[in-house]
Amino acid sequence: MKIERITENIYLIDTFAYNEEKAVACYLVKSGDKFALIDLGYASTYMNVINALLSVGIEPSNLTYIIPTHVHLDHAGATGHIANIAKKATIIAHERAQRHLVDPSKLIESAKEIFGEEKLKSFGLPLPVNAERINIVKDELELKLGDLTLRCIYAPGHAPHQISILLIEKKALFTADAVGIVQPKLNIMIPTTPPPSFDPIQAMKTVDNLSSYEPRMLLVPHFGVRNDPQNIFELTKLKINEWMEEIKKLVKANFKKEEILQTMLKKVKNEAKIENLPSSAIQSVYVTVSGILNYLSKLS
16 A cells, blocks of 8 residues: 655545556545545455555544545445444535445446446445435535535536535645546546546536636546646546547447547557556546447437
């Protein structure tokens, strides 16, 4: 496990998803003896998160808030596992995410359909969360964490149940997947547009809304700290549009899904100037292509 102190109050935890460095991050916010864990990673990597906390002297049982920004398995898969250890923690989630945390069966079926059973095994299975422990977010919710304030902001587009979190006093924004994937190894952006509910119109509105808070720092799950927020916001919109248009053209040219996937993988390799992509990048491209194709199929 690896944990890195970003500021006086913020830590980045590398969950080592897919046994890779710098693929899926979660973040810890600390204020005195109060702690909030934002995003949890896959169920299969929850002990990496627990051990990271212990390595800096934080007892997981002392967590105040557990905040899965949305219920996709790379963000919320470990929620129930960690909640069983952090029994006093309140779970914070959007109202549309609540039912999937309480009963993850439909989430599991959806992931199985998208990724296949073998891949699902590597992700691990989420455990149900007690509904009484969940505090829901609608449009906004402010949480006090010691002398800090966390503002949970509804951030649909990537998913209809996603929130981002602004640490108000530090103007630090935990973006969730409202912005694109910028893998440090590749130094390029891949838009994150997953099935079954990606909505580009909402995604663009969310980017503009988050930009209006004028954050100084972005804490991105895929992956790491960005000190150029406005650049990332603009690049996210650019890449969504770019990939949408390219995939539309391929569909019109009667390319099959696998051919479209290989075309977009080649695009990423060319942009990144790399021949062998890490498995996390390949999966990102697969999910992005699948989500755009799913969205386009609804329009036809």
